[in-house]
Amino acid sequence: REFNSAMSRRKRIEETRYLDETTKKHRKGSHNPKSGPESNFASIICSCGITTTSDGSTYQIRASDDVCTNVKNYISQSSSAMDEFIAGLESHFNTLSNLSQSLKASVIVWEPTASQLTRTVKPMQVGDCLITMLLRVEKLQPHLVRILFEKMPEHFDDPSGENICTHIIQKMRWLDVVATESDLTNRLLELLYIAPLCLKQDIILSLPDIVTEADHSTLVQALETLLESDPECTNAVLDSLAHLSVEPELLADLIAKVTELLNSASACDLPPVIRFLLQAVPASGGIALASSIRRSLGFIELPPLSQQESSSASGESAVLEALRSGLRFRKDLATALLNTVRQAPANEIRTFDLQVLIVLRSLGDPKRRADVDRAIRHHIQAGGITLLLLRQAIVRHVEALRPFFSDLLSLADSLTRATDPALARAGAVLYPSLFQAFTDPCSRQEVLGALLTHAGSGCDAEAHAALDALAVIAERDRVGLRRYAGLVKGLLDFLHHLRRAHIRKLFSVFGTLARSSTVAAGNEVGARYGGGASGGGASGSGSGRRLQRLNEEDRMDDDDLSSQNGVSGSRVEVEEELDDEVHIHIRKLLSDSRPRYKHYGLIGAVSAVMALSSEPAGAIGRETADQRADGSVRTEEIGYGRGRAALGLLDDVCSCCARHPAAMAFFYDELATAMELAVREGFVVRASTLEWVGEKLTGELEERYLLDMDAALEGHLAGPGLGHPGWDVEVGMNLDASDAQDG
Numbered sequence: 001r002e003f004n005s006a007m008s009r010r011k012r013i014e015e016t017r018y019l020d021e022t023t024k025k026h027r028k029g030s031h032n033p034k035s036g037p038e039s040n041f042a043s044i045i046c047s048c049g050i051t052t053t054s055d056g057s058t059y060q061i062r063a064s065d066d067v068c069t070n071v072k073n074y075i076s077q078s079s080s081a082m083d084e085f086i087a088g089l090e091s092h093f094n095t096l097s098n099l100s101q102s103l104k105a106s107v108i109v110w111e112p113t114a115s116q117l118t119r120t121v122k123p124m125q126v127g128d129c130l131i132t133m134l135l136r137v138e139k140l141q142p143h144l145v146r147i148l149f150e151k152m153p154e155h156f157d158d159p160s161g162e163n164i165c166t167h168i169i170q171k172m173r174w175l176d177v178v179a180t181e182s183d184l185t186n187r188l189l190e191l192l193y194i195a196p197l198c199l200k201q202d203i204i205l206s207l208p209d210i211v212t213e214a215d216h217s218t219l220v221q222a223l224e225t226l227l228e229s230d231p232e233c234t235n236a237v238l239d240s241l242a243h244l245s246v247e248p249e250l251l252a253d254l255i256a257k258v259t260e261l262l263n264s265a266s267a268c269d270l271p272p273v274i275r276f277l278l279q280a281v282p283a284s285g286g287i288a289l290a291s292s293i294r295r296s297l298g299f300i301e302l303p304p305l306s307q308q309e310s311s312s313a314s315g316e317s318a319v320l321e322a323l324r325s326g327l328r329f330r331k332d333l334a335t336a337l338l339n340t341v342r343q344a345p346a347n348e349i350r351t352f353d354l355q356v357l358i359v360l361r362s363l364g365d366p367k368r369r370a371d372v373d374r375a376i377r378h379h380i381q382a383g384g385i386t387l388l389l390l391r392q393a394i395v396r397h398v399e400a401l402r403p404f405f406s407d408l409l410s411l412a413d414s415l416t417r418a419t420d421p422a423l424a425r426a427g428a429v430l431y432p433s434l435f436q437a438f439t440d441p442c443s444r445q446e447v448l449g450a451l452l453t454h455a456g457s458g459c460d461a462e463a464h465a466a467l468d469a470l471a472v473i474a475e476r477d478r479v480g481l482r483r484y485a486g487l488v489k490g491l492l493d494f495l496h497h498l499r500r501a502h503i504r505k506l507f508s509v510f511g512t513l514a515r516s517s518t519v520a521a522g523n524e525v526g527a528r529y530g531g532g533a534s535g536g537g538a539s540g541s542g543s544g545r546r547l548q549r550l551n552e553e554d555r556m557d558d559d560d561l562s563s564q565n566g567v568s569g570s571r572v573e574v575e576e577e578l579d580d581e582v583h584i585h586i587r588k589l590l591s592d593s594r595p596r597y598k599h600y601g602l603i604g605a606v607s608a609v610m611a612l613s614s615e616p617a618g619a620i621g622r623e624t625a626d627q628r629a630d631g632s633v634r635t636e637e638i639g640y641g642r643g644r645a646a647l648g649l650l651d652d653v654c655s656c657c658a659r660h661p662a663a664m665a666f667f668y669d670e671l672a673t674a675m676e677l678a679v680r681e682g683f684v685v686r687a688s689t690l691e692w693v694g695e696k697l698t699g700e701l702e703e704r705y706l707l708d709m710d711a712a713l714e715g716h717l718a719g720p721g722l723g724h725p726g727w728d729v730e731v732g733m734n735l736d737a738s739d740a741q742d743g
Contacts, residue, residue, distance in 0.1 A: 041088025267315030278326030286336030346384035511611025
């Protein structure tokens with residue numbers, strides 16, 4: 001108790017000393033030749049507990065509540081005291097520097113406790129500014145508001161004055177009490193018509209925090225008029241309207257006018273328009289709103305990447321994000337939008353419809369995700385969502401869909417696992433599009449990991465679609481895929497789980513990655529170099545032609561993405577030789593004594609040979625001026641090295657299969673089918689490979705089973721290995737097309 005009483009006495013002594021010092025300063029200032037309302041105002045606020053720091057730039061106080069109480073007591077003394085205080089305020093705010101000082105935070109005088117008396121460094125505490133403290137005095141508030149609103153237009157043309165006006169508006173937000181006499185609502189609306197654009201937007205955004213709820217109806221009508229007359233304030237007006245209480249009659253009219261903005265609003269104003277509609281529209285108007293959104297947002301049909309502007313992509317991203325944030329808490333509107341898209345005719349499905357379905361799929365509701373998947377499958381089977389639309393929706397809109405990558409990957413996984421061939425083809429188109437559009441390493445690894453999972457699933461259709469997609473990725477972006485070749489090579493350890501047709505596709509991917517020379521990036525989609533026998537080649541050919549047609553339709557997008565990803569022009573350099581690890585694996589399979597694995601090795605060897613021996617028409621023997629200028633290896637020399645590697649591999653196959661007639665027959669059949677498919681796809685087989693085939697296969701056939709007409713007529717049939725002396729000779733093949741008797 002003694003300690004507390006001692007501290008109380010000390011505090012009273014310090015307060016007395018503080019008041020004495022301020023009084024002395026005031027008395028010294030009274031001898032200043034300056035006199036008038038401003039000097040009187042300084043003495044008044046000093047007596048209320050407001051002083052200035054030593055440099056005179058900042059006010060200092062003890063407590064904000066004490067200041068408000070002192071001011072209230074002072075102006076309540078008499079009407080003359082009120083008039084004197086108001087006159088002092090007006091005179092004080094005539095100077096821009098004084099007005100700026102009144103908007104600065106004040107400094108609270110430090111009052112140490114008993115344990116803090118020994119401190120040498122005094123902490124700085126910040127209090128409210130002078131205008132904020134005076135606005136809390138209800139009796140003074142109307143006069144202060146009038147003075148401030150009269151002073152603000154005087155500073156519109158001053159660059160620093162506009163900033164001061166913004167600060168004044170901010171000080172009027174979240175007032176504890178708003179006096180009726182202040183008439184804040186009408187004064188703010190009057191200021192809107194004369195304020196510059198930047199200040200006007202700040203005022204509009206501050207209105208919900210300043211105006212009382214009783215004035216919301218008046219404010220809604222004024223903002224509705226401003227929405228039609230000033231398009232530059234659309235964003236701010238809608239943001240402010242979303243925080244106001246609107247009567248049902250006014251709300252219906254307001255929603256109708258805002259819905260009309262979907263057709264005319266700029267890209268930067270569309271997100272707030274969508275957010276407001278999704279927040280304000282009642283459940284009964286969900287179907288109408290969904291139809292309006294789907295009908296009006298046609299701008300999302302963007303041109304190719306090379307013709308797009310960054311503002312278009314950013315505006316599209318903002319629209320999709322506004323849809324996702326608005327629908328997350330409006331399940332009724334999400335259901336209405338899903339039903340609208342699902343019931344749309346197949347010939348009216350656009351890119352935006354697919355993007356809406358992706359947004360709905362990302363909301364996190366498992367039941368809705370299943371409904372969205374059913375809607376997507378329905379439109380794919382009905383022909384509304386075509387393969388071209390599916391690809392362009394990702395490639396041309398990658399920036400807008402970047403936040404939805406996981407949902408797109410999940411959708412591709414679901415489609416690839418489907419038993420319907422149309423859905424599986426859609427999944428096979430989605431994966432290459434995702435790999436091409438999302439170029440970051442993490443996304444590409446996820447795409448390849450999903451494809452390898454499909455390839456090893458044990459389901460023929462699923463593995464077929466996954467390997468088709470992997471082949472397309474290899475042909476469009478072989479340099480990008482080579483960085484992740486280690487992932488793809490993991491399938492070599494699980495060949496026994498794959499069918500022969502799948503193994504052909506897999507080795508064709510390795511052959512594509514290993515092909516040397518300069519090749520056009522994104523070209524030759526769908527070509528198959530390792531087509532097999534017994535129907536495998538026909539299947540590969542049909543898939544190749546189907547994907548090749550798709551590539552021809554959207555080749556422009558491939559070139560745009562290649563230039564964005566840092567590929568110079570549309571040509572890239574790849575390795576000269578077949579990958580050593582793949583080559584070693586093929587040799588191991590060829591040397592295996594088990595027929596099944598030897599056949600796997602033969603399939604891989606044929607794929608590698610065709611990759612090294614075939615080129616697009618006109619590519620063989622071509623040498624460009626650029627290659628000579630930069631000192632790179634000539635095309636003829638590269639072709640010679642590749643041809644030599646192909647011949648060496650063919651010789652290895654013959655040596656491994658020399659004692660296995662069934663394996664040799666399988667090799668001949670595989671090689672013949674692969675060469676036929678390569679020619680059919682528009683490729684040219686190198687002369688060195690054709691010469692080897694002529695020497696090893698055609699020559700052996702002629703030597704063992706065919707004779708010239710002259711030799712046959714002379715009776716030279718009884719030699720070793722040529723037949724039996726008693727056999728009759730009959731010409732049965734029309735090789736010379738002139739002397740054959742039985743054609």
